[in-house]
Amino acid sequence: SQQGEEDPQALSIQEGENATMNCSYKTSINNLQWYRQNSGRGLVHLILIRSNEREKHSGRLRVTLDTSKKSSSLLITASRAADTASYFCASGGSNYKLTFGKGTLLTVNP
Amino acid sequence: GAGVSQTPSNKVTEKGKYVELRCDPISGHTALYWYRQSLGQGPEFLIYFQGTGAADDSGLPNDRFFAVRPEGSVSTLKIQRTERGDSAVYLCASSPSATGGYEQYFGPGTRLTVT
Numbered sequence: 001s002q003q004g005e006e007d008p009q010a011l012s013i014q015e016g017e018n019a020t021m022n023c024s025y026k027t028s029i030n031n032l033q034w035y036r037q038n039s040g041r042g043l044v045h046l047i048l049i050r051s052n053e054r055e056k057h058s059g060r061l062r063v064t065l066d067t068s069k070k071s072s073s074l075l076i077t078a079s080r081a082a083d084t085a086s087y088f089c090a091s092g093g094s095n096y097k098l099t100f101g102k103g104t105l106l107t108v109n110p
Numbered sequence: 111g112a113g114v115s116q117t118p119s120n121k122v123t124e125k126g127k128y129v130e131l132r133c134d135p136i137s138g139h140t141a142l143y144w145y146r147q148s149l150g151q152g153p154e155f156l157i158y159f160q161g162t163g164a165a166d167d168s169g170l171p172n173d174r175f176f177a178v179r180p181e182g183s184v185s186t187l188k189i190q191r192t193e194r195g196d197s198a199v200y201l202c203a204s205s206p207s208a209t210g211g212y213e214q215y216f217g218p219g220t221r222l223t224v225t
Binding site for chain 2: 044
């Protein structure tokens with residue numbers, strides 16, 4: 001069963017704008033990861049944030065984590081058409097499993 | 111170096127047939143995972159290997175599904191008596207270790223269609 005929920009389910013923006021996606025999860029975590037998927041095939045790891053971290057940056061990506069609210073957000077700044085993809089959060093517990101949400105479909109219009 | 115590879119990329123089979131899906135992880139990665147992704151959903155965990163042994167197969171939907179990793183590298187997911195509901199993209203991932211919250215490296219997936 002899937003634990004996380006991404007919000008919104010779909011997001012359409014113009015190139016250059018920022019995109020914010022949110023994720024909620026249900027149980028305690030060791031880490032939370034964000035992945036991107038193009039065309040329904042392989043996932044590409046974007047960023048991992050540990051439960052004792054509140055914010056992390058990687059290039060144009062900014063991830064926040066609020067363990068008290070069991071939520072995370074992914075911000076993509078200055079979006080590009082190439083950022084068009086589905087974005088998934090995945091919660092990792094003390095074990096090895098990743099539990100994925102249903103994803104947010106981001107469309108960046110040129 | 112090479113990433114995770116999966117073969118075949120697409121597989122069409124008739125209901126009731128047997129299929130094998132192959133995963134070749136990144137060299138040196140001890141942990142290997144299989145996920146299944148249905149249309150419009152996120153990946154769902156099926157099974158995890160640490161080395162040669164299946165450490166957790168709790169995600170396998172029923173006993174028609176089985177996976178092996180005999181030498182601790184390549185893994186094969188086997189589905190017997192396929193059903194139309196088995197149609198999905200089957201994703202394989204590997205990581206250096208299962209502990210410590212490592213990122214997982216995914217292959218391109220095998221799209222299985224059961225007619």
